[in-house]
Amino acid sequence: MQILTFAEVCQRGEARGKRVFIRADLNVPLDDQGQITEDTRVRASVPAVQMALDAGAAVMITSHLGRPTEGEFKPEDSLAPVAKRLGELLGKPVRLQQNWVDGGFELHPGEVVMLENCRLNKGEKKNDDALAQKYAKLCDIFVHDAFGTAHRAEASTYGIAKYAPIACAGPLLAAEIDAIQRALANPKRPLIAIVAGSKVSTKLTILQALADKVDGLIVGGGIANTFLLAADQPIGKSLAEPDLVEEARKVIDKMKARGAEVPIPVDVVVADRFAADAKATVKAVAEVGPEDLILDIGPKTAEQLADKLKAAGTIVWNGPVGVFEFDAFANGTKTLAMAIAASPAFSIAGGGDTLAAIAKYGIADKVGYISTGGGAFLEVLEGKTLPAFEILEARSRG
Ligand code: ADP
Ligand code: MG
Numbered sequence: 001m002q003i004l005t006f007a008e009v010c011q012r013g014e015a016r017g018k019r020v021f022i023r024a025d026l027n028v029p030l031d032d033q034g035q036i037t038e039d040t041r042v043r044a045s046v047p048a049v050q051m052a053l054d055a056g057a058a059v060m061i062t063s064h065l066g067r068p069t070e071g072e073f074k075p076e077d078s079l080a081p082v083a084k085r086l087g088e089l090l091g092k093p094v095r096l097q098q099n100w101v102d103g104g105f106e107l108h109p110g111e112v113v114m115l116e117n118c119r120l121n122k123g124e125k126k127n128d129d130a131l132a133q134k135y136a137k138l139c140d141i142f143v144h145d146a147f148g149t150a151h152r153a154e155a156s157t158y159g160i161a162k163y164a165p166i167a168c169a170g171p172l173l174a175a176e177i178d179a180i181q182r183a184l185a186n187p188k189r190p191l192i193a194i195v196a197g198s199k200v201s202t203k204l205t206i207l208q209a210l211a212d213k214v215d216g217l218i219v220g221g222g223i224a225n226t227f228l229l230a231a232d233q234p235i236g237k238s239l240a241e242p243d244l245v246e247e248a249r250k251v252i253d254k255m256k257a258r259g260a261e262v263p264i265p266v267d268v269v270v271a272d273r274f275a276a277d278a279k280a281t282v283k284a285v286a287e288v289g290p291e292d293l294i295l296d297i298g299p300k301t302a303e304q305l306a307d308k309l310k311a312a313g314t315i316v317w318n319g320p321v322g323v324f325e326f327d328a329f330a331n332g333t334k335t336l337a338m339a340i341a342a343s344p345a346f347s348i349a350g351g352g353d354t355l356a357a358i359a360k361y362g363i364a365d366k367v368g369y370i371s372t373g374g375g376a377f378l379e380v381l382e383g384k385t386l387p388a389f390e391i392l393e394a395r396s397r398g
Contacts, residue, residue: 003389004168004396006051006143014141014166015055017109021139022048022170023118023156025148025372026063026082034081040355041148042085044372048145048170049090049112058107060138061086061094062115062156063146064124071122073098083114101134118156125154132159145170147177150388151376158387167395169388172372177389179369180380183348188313189215192345193381194336196220197319197353200241202378204248209382211254216312217262218305220321220332224265225294227252231264233285236292263305267298269322269329280328296322297332306339315340315347317367318378320357333357341366350377 009015024045029037036042045061052059068077080096087094090112097105100115107113118124123131132155136142142164144150149157150173161167169177193214195203200222210217219227225240230248255262268285270292271278282298297305302321309315317340324333340347341363349358350371358364371377379386 002396003174003392004166005174006048006141006145006168006170007174009141009166009168010051010055013055015052015057018057018140019107019138020052020057020059020141020143021135021160021164022052022059022061022143023146023149023160024048024061024063024170025146026061026079026086027065027148028082030076030081034076036081036085039085041372042082043089044172045086045145046089048143048172049086051171052143053090053110053112056109057141058109059112060107060115061112062118064119064149064156065117066119068117068119070120070124073120077117077120079114079117086112086114100138101131103138121155123155127153127155127159129159131155133163135160136163139164141166141168143168143170144388144392145172146388147173147371147373147376149376150176150373150386151379151384153387158391161388161391161395167392169392173388176371176373176376177380180348180371180377183314183316183346183369184213184381188346190312191314191316192216192218192308192312193316193318194218194220194321195318196223196321197351198222198239199319200226200239201244202375203319204241204244204251206378206382207251208247208254211251211260212258214316215260216308217251217255217260218308218321218336219262219264220297221319223319224297224321227262227264228285228294233264234288234290235294236270236288236290238292238294263301263308265297265301266304267300268294269296269298269331271295271329274323276326276328278326278328295326295329299331299335302332302335306335309336309339309345310343312343312345315343315345316381317347317349318351318354318381320353324357324360334361337361337363350374
């Protein structure tokens, strides 16, 4: 894929004295007091801003935050805490600009202004063309650096790229796509994917695509429960998508036909209710009762899967295999995390909760590549061309 990068634009001196509009992903978790609880995404956005400053540009940066209603400003949707944090990281003040769509605010080279939550703008999510043209008018150079939203075509992630005089990929976006494509273009075999967690329906389509590529497919969470149903096993009241059992069967058949496998759990950890202090009971899958909630894979299953991971060439991980937030149901996720850390395989991981598990078990430096994307990461795995890349590529062709 040939995409113009912001680094190239800067190297050619084309950013000097210019207005640069950076779309970052600064959608960080905030607590009740509006304090940032985890600032990875703010830190990840610094290189693009610094690159623009070093190149002599005037910098605007925006992002979505939370799920505000377009056109209705509420204080809790403000990027104010993010602007403050970014200022601390850059070592210079970052001014927050409200009502910025029609311009009219001052901005000089060497300055950074944060444009208030772009999802407050009417038409942002629907990629309204008139809004996108207004965004484009604000700048000379548009830099897309928000991998986490690269799978969505919105006014600040897609439309603006059509109209800005120059549209290019920021360093984070460029690094993400390079790393994921490098890992999957020519993976060392066996290639094993772990697809787990709670978003069963979105992830099952990904499994269809992965079933053509991977040598082993490890399922967990609500996805494993759906596969247990497909294997005619009882799952009680567990999270699953009964409507997708046929899909799951197709994945199993496709994998079998290629001589690949989808190991279905042999044992599970059940609870009688969804709570941190619920009693955890290990059961063989056939013993699961009608009132049981499966909240983790069992220890036998975890060990079997860990052995497969230790013998893998490449590992792709999305989704915790159990409710790892509750210690009694964390063993499966922890065992697999430790196996990934111990495995000589090149591993790549993505997904909000997957990253939380990686942090919880302290294995970040043992994972080959950690993506900042959730949905976008999955769509790249699926082999899709993300809208962000499609438009930037089209613009790079001139
Ligand atoms: P990611 O954010 O990494 O893409 P998901 O959002 O799909 O992952 O899923 C993560 C969530 O799935 C976690 O909060 C975890 O508690 C939950 N989960 C995992 N296993 C189960 C299960 N068996 N039943 C219910 N929830 C589960
Ligand atoms: Mg999640």
